[in-house]
Amino acid sequence: NFSLRFLNENGGALNECADRGTAISTKMRRILIALVAVQLAALIWLFWWGNDTVPAPLSGVTAQCWQPLHSTNQEHVAMMSMTAGLPARFAACVRANRLAYAKRHGLEYCEFREPLAYTASFSWQKLIGLKMLLNDGKRSTVWYLDADAFLANMSISVFDRILARYPHKHAIFTWDYTQLKGVQAGVFLLRNTAWTGSLLERWYASWRLVTPNKWYSDRFALHSWIALNSAEAAGHMAILPCSAMDSVPLCSHQADFVYHGATGIHVSAKRKYDDLFARMCAHAKPVRGDPRLSGSLVTFPRHGHFNSSLRRHRMRLSLMS
Numbered sequence: 001n002f003s004l005r006f007l008n009e010n011g012g013a014l015n016e017c018a019d020r021g022t023a024i025s026t027k028m029r030r031i032l033i034a035l036v037a038v039q040l041a042a043l044i045w046l047f048w049w050g051n052d053t054v055p056a057p058l059s060g061v062t063a064q065c066w067q068p069l070h071s072t073n074q075e076h077v078a079m080m081s082m083t084a085g086l087p088a089r090f091a092a093c094v095r096a097n098r099l100a101y102a103k104r105h106g107l108e109y110c111e112f113r114e115p116l117a118y119t120a121s122f123s124w125q126k127l128i129g130l131k132m133l134l135n136d137g138k139r140s141t142v143w144y145l146d147a148d149a150f151l152a153n154m155s156i157s158v159f160d161r162i163l164a165r166y167p168h169k170h171a172i173f174t175w176d177y178t179q180l181k182g183v184q185a186g187v188f189l190l191r192n193t194a195w196t197g198s199l200l201e202r203w204y205a206s207w208r209l210v211t212p213n214k215w216y217s218d219r220f221a222l223h224s225w226i227a228l229n230s231a232e233a234a235g236h237m238a239i240l241p242c243s244a245m246d247s248v249p250l251c252s253h254q255a256d257f258v259y260h261g262a263t264g265i266h267v268s269a270k271r272k273y274d275d276l277f278a279r280m281c282a283h284a285k286p287v288r289g290d291p292r293l294s295g296s297l298v299t300f301p302r303h304g305h306f307n308s309s310l311r312r313h314r315m316r317l318s319l320m321s
Contacts, residue, residue: 054131054204055117063110063133066099071106073159075140078108078133081147082126084115090273093281094147101151105158108139123185123218127204134192134200146186148272149246149260150280156257162189162245169238170195173222177242177250182223186260187246195236 065078079098083091095111102109116128126144133142143158166172172189176182190196206221226233242251245258261276 054127054200057116057128057132058114058118061112061114061116063112063129065108065110066102067108068102068106073106075159075163076108076138077141077143077158077163078110078139079143079145080110080112080126080129080133081145082112082116082122082129083147084113084125085122086147087273087277090277090281091147093277094150097150097280098145101154104154107143107158121217124204127200127218130190131197131200134190134197137192139192141189141191143189144187145258146260148276149187149258150276151257152247152259153256158189158245161257162240166238170236171199172238172240174240174242174244174246177248182219183226183239184242184246184248184260185219185222186248187258199236 063080079102081094081098083094086094091113095109098109098111101107110129110133112125112129115122116125130142130144133139141163162172170191170193174184174187176184190199203218203222203225206225226237226239242248243256246260247256247258248260261272261280
């Protein structure tokens, strides 16, 4: 009797609450449908009208290059790095590291100190810089190195270790510390060929294959392109173990040539560069040198070794000038 009386007395209020709940859920459904429609429209617009070609750099942006004073190399190889937005002292250390190696082995070094585009994320802008350096026809090969990659042993020649062993490969990359993680895109060599120019364009266009992600997009796009074009990639590309020239912290081999301090998304940019500077640059001493090549050249300890406890991220670097 009580239940019946409660329902009779409050039935109208209960019905009103139910109607209101139905109205709210209907409104939420409409909002969600509208959001999904907007996202789909944006994806369709990007798919059909998005930029598929590597864009030109911003007006007035050029690379600052240091030419080798003496070189007997048959290939004109240019090292390339991007230091836009990096702390000044860290950028100077990167420059010194590149120039010390370039001077010793007769390489050119080119550096982009300003953003190359405002419509492409920083990780994609290297493709714009690579296209610039390759298109002028002066260079037979461009060796790209992320700013957090350091030449750890100046005595090793990139010609002897890499280029001479793969004379017919147009592009040379490395795997991550395990092939399951895919191909690294932080240190690699591109020879100046028509196929390489095509690769840059198709790599840039392959952003459609990946979910937009500001950390992994360019690298995952490259890995996806290789997977979808495996026969072509095998004919034109060499993909080496990480220890060959891109020893990331979890690389299972001794990093005796290029150490790449990639830390992923788990470390803030400031902490990362402060840590790298402390380990790799803090004890460098400035020296006087040929202004045509040295710039802000610094020397590093002549003795010692590169000893890395990779899994604990405890590293000691000795750069030999």
